[in-house]
Amino acid sequence: MMDDLDRIMAVMESAFDPQWGEAWTRRQVETSLVLPTTHYRLIAADGKAPAEGQNAAGFAMTRAAPGEEELLLIAVLPSQRGKGLGGKLLDILSQDARSRGASKIFLEMRENNPAQSLYHKYEFNQIGRRKDYYTTSDGSRMDALTFVKTL
Template identity: 40%
Template sequence: MSAPPNQPQPPDAGDLRWSRAGATGSGAAAELASGAFDPLFREAWTESQIANLLQAGNGWLDLGHMGQELVVFALNRQVLDEVELLLCAVAPGWRGRGIGRQMMEQVAESARSRGASRLFLEVREGNEAAIALYRSVGFRIEGRRPGYYRTVLGNSIDAITLAMPIQ
């Protein structure tokens, strides 16, 4: 369905521009995360948490922009030949346009360029949209970490661990 003639069309997700950042991108990523995650689950990281991880030297941010707007990010960390996707988010107004899939392709490409042979992540049980995305790009469930996450109400939620080989 197209927009009425007098309204501009939304930008196409094909116009997404990727860049890589270190700690300098932590503020923008934290801001996007704070608006993208439900506060009940305490999943959004703060700017200092992201910056501290990035200052260790083995992490990076993949940032996706539409024009000047940051619409997606992925926070990654490499240990030996494995890259862990630690945190990622698509801005709520940009969901449903294939940006999550593009993000996963970008993460895999970044990991390959660093010599990684495997991607790993964990996701909150019940986050069905994220699990469906990860499985659709080739991740397989490897295990479960019981009670890994805690909500603001103190409820425990298991983490589901997923991994996939990359060549």
């Protein structure tokens, strides 16, 4: 039977382009998930939580700190993009964060990430830039953009 870590990794391996080096290893995800401040959600293709044994169409993982959360990872299978699942995950994460006492959600991403339009649509605003933060697979450097959403 597929457990949640398997479902997260199946989405991650399909959704993240190796060119950008953004995918986490199974060990990194596993290590994060054992921490009490790390939270995750899975979503099925129908927009609900996947049933036991059902594959996930997407996932999101956050880390909580007093009064805030950080979106660590969010991904939707390429075959399921454009169906509103990423937005649904962001809505669920916002509700979850609020229920844990957060008033803000932060995220950081590479400057050319196409998800930027999704984040703007869901009221994330850019508040910072880290020059040359990411190194791509060809060795070039790329800025990181920091966003925040007030809950």
